[in-house]
Amino acid sequence: MTLRTVVRNWVDRYFSDEEAVLLLALLVAGFAAVIWLGQVLAPFLTALVVAFLLQGPVNGLTRRKVPHLMAVLIVFLAFIGVMLAMAFILLPLVWEQLTSLIQEAPRMFASGQDMLDELQKEYPQLITPDLVQHWIGVISREATQLSQRAVSLSLASLGNLMSLIIYLVLVPILVFFLLKDRDRLIGFLVSFLPTKRDLMTRVWQEMDSQIANYIRGKATEIIIVGTVAFFTFAMFGLPYSALLGVLVGFSVLVPYIGAAVATLPVAAVAGFHFGLGDQFLYVLVAYGVLQALDGNVLVPILFSEAVNLHPVSIILAVLVFGGIWGFWGVFFAIPLATLLKALVYAWPRGIQQHSIAQKVGE
Template sequence: MTLRKVVSRWIDHYLSDEEALLLLVLLVVGFATVIWLGKMLAPFLTALVIAFLLQGAVNAMTRRKVPHLVAVFTVYLAFISVMLALALVLVPLIWNQMASLVQEAPRMFASGQRMLDELQARYPQFITPDLVQHWIGVLSQEATQLSQRIVTLSLASLGNVLSLIVYLVLVPILVFFLLKDRERLTGFLGSLLPARRELMTRVWKEMDGQIANYVRGKAIEIVIVGVVSFFTFMFFGLPYSALLAVVVGLSVLVPYIGAAVATLPVAAVAGFHFGLGDQFLYVLVAYGVLQALDGNVLVPVLFSEAVNLHPVSIILAVLFFGGIWGFWGVFFAIPLATLLKALVYAWPRGIKQRSMAKLPEGP
């Protein structure tokens, strides 16, 4: 069989249906729009995610016979209040701790050198002087790069104050109208699609609830892990507790990899502050228990309705979509992987079912 026949048969199988071809065009246009216009559409994407988070609360209130507009205003005002509280309390605290961490970096670096010397003295057969010097060089290089990134970020932030203000104004406005006019907007988008859209309806129904549940569940997981981490670090008297808690909370965005990466700053701060003693081990054990509870208790409860994906599929999705879209790609890696899985299962099956339905019945 020639390559031309193989390609022709594949096109006849998957793209001979008009709806399947339209769905492919919509997917390509959607992905291309996000890739090329992602930065421009960032306020809308952020507002869309927040609207997904808040829509569950609006639906819960409307099910209790609360008028839709009253539910929207109540949930929206609660959201604005929480954002203001975070901006006035959490952001200054994290900024102060970050500034303090930068000032303490030289002393922590010197403490790290002493710890390496102690390890070399205790275990000379495993840790040679050349290896210690190599580690010191790596730590020095990483510290220099971190300082440069912080300075660059600060200078860039000073130059984008106006953009940040516009961003903070647009996002709340978009969130309000996405909540208020949700039915009108979805109805308008539906009117642009053809009347015959069984395949698109099948894929949308499978993805709609799962994406909403994933976004809300991931936000709840970030808050719970961050808050529990903060109080755990505060209990042990670990410095920079708020900053480390934010790092640990955001680490749940990247499955498997995030937990391993977040362990490094927690272990480094604990080692520099407590030394390699019992208190250091207690902090690591508590952090390990927290990660175990998150992976084995919290995640199954929050994402029990999600489609099961193999860990290899999740890691590949994080690497691929994160490389394309950065933060948003990492955040939506699992829903996008689920979308691809739904398309793989629904596309040929839906076309085949419609083809069978068109066949005339026998005598």
């Protein structure tokens, strides 16, 4: 059997159906649009994520006989209120702690050098002076790069002030109309699709539920984990509790990797503030308990309806989609991996069912 025959048989098996070819074309066009026009479409994509997040409360109110427009207004105004509260309460506190942390970084660096010197004196066979100097050099370079990135980020943020204003104006408007005219917009898009679309409908229904559940569940997880982390750190008297709480909350966006990365600043701040004593261990134990409860209790509750994915698949999805789309790629890594899994399972069955239906019709 020649290579040409193998390729032809493969194409006939998976792309002999018009719906399969159209679905593939739509997926390629969608991915290409996001890759090439992602920056232009960023306000719309942001509004789409927020609309998915708020659609659940809107549906809950409409099920309780609240008129659709009234439900949209209630949920939308509540969302605006939460955003304003975060902008005027949480954001200034986090910014103040971040500024204080940057100012205190030289003192923390000096304390770290003293700690390394003490370890070298206690364990001279394991930690040599050359190794200490190497570690100091690495830490110094990383601290310099971090400060340079902070300065460049602040300058870039000043230059992107107009973009921020556009976000603040466009995103709420788009969210409101996406919630208000959801059925009309979906009907308009569906009108361009063929009448017979069993495969598309099956994939869309699964992904609509998966993405909506994932966004709402992930937002809930961020809020719960970040809030509990903040109160836990504050209870121990750890400085920068709000900043670390926000960091730990957003770390859940990246499964497995995020928890490990967030451990480093928590351990560093606790070590510099408390020293390597009992209080330091208590903070790490409390943080470990928080991560264990998140992974073994909170995540199964919030994502009980999610399609199970192997950890290797999740990490690969985070690396691939994060490398393509950055933050949003990381955020949507699991839904996109779920989409690929749904396509793999639905595609052959859809074509086989179409072929069987054609034979029965004949």
